[in-house]
Amino acid sequence: MKVIKSMETTDSILTYSNIAENEYPVWVSNRAYVSGNKVIYQHKIYEAILPVTSATPPDLDQDKWLFLDYTNKYRMFNNVLSDKSSRVGGIHFTLRPSQVVTGIALIGVSASYVRVKVTDPVLGIVYDETKSLMDISTVNTYFEYFYQPLDSAKGAVAFLSLPVAPTGYIDVYVESGNNLVEVAEVVYGNYTLVGQTNYGTSVGIKSYSRKETDEFGNTRVVKRRNSKYCEYDVTIENIRLATVQKFFSDIDSVPCLFVGNEDLEETIVYGFYSDFKATISFPQISKCALKVEGLV
16 A cells, blocks of 8 residues: 655646647736636636736636636646546656655546656666556457457556656656547655555445435436545554554645555545554554545
8 A cells, every 4th residue: 555645736847748738828917808708827727707907817816707727738737536638649748846756646547558757867767667558358359359449448547666766857658549538637756655455445436426306206317426435454564553643644634646556446546535543453563444535
């Protein structure tokens, strides 16, 4: 079990992206805008709800400006899993965190494969790994392998063996030929090792849809979003129990990436933990239960 505390992505960290930020014009101070005009300010899209000519930026003038969404370039860094960055022909971006990053994960991915490359300015390429996202669970014969169309998985992929290269930069490639690719969230940082994830860990999906039946028996289904959740069964060494307990106290109400097993996409959840309980079962190890609720 590894946990990555979410880092805020700034212009100094995101040094390159092939997603153009040109949905609307950039906001200009003291320019006259009429109701309905849309602008970009600090990677966010705003709409004028009243005529405005002011030097006050949109984020500080909420009476005249309505926040709509992040730009397509920055949606995968806004902590909202239902809001995705997308591009036809693949996504490529470069991060220069200027600190130790040992893990990076992409959540809500729709693509064929993801490649992560770490380059040190002195040593050159020190890490280069590609993971396929193709769904082969329905392939049972050689004929199906060669001729059956494969669907790309819409899930999560984690790279948790990045080398220590604080002055280097990270290139991420999300590819699916000439098709549309999507990414809901990118999480990266120095992971914390909590313990060993055991069999008995349970995963699931929480639905926010509602079924409403009136007094005449007419049923109406209100379709809403859903989110992943996971109840991890974890073994922790008693010598590290106090440190782990403090770590969970520090990340309370902080969005984090929880990875039970990086090879099992269903155990990768981006969200908040709702409960952490440790039972000191043996002289050297404790049995712990960790409940995590994914972001919507």
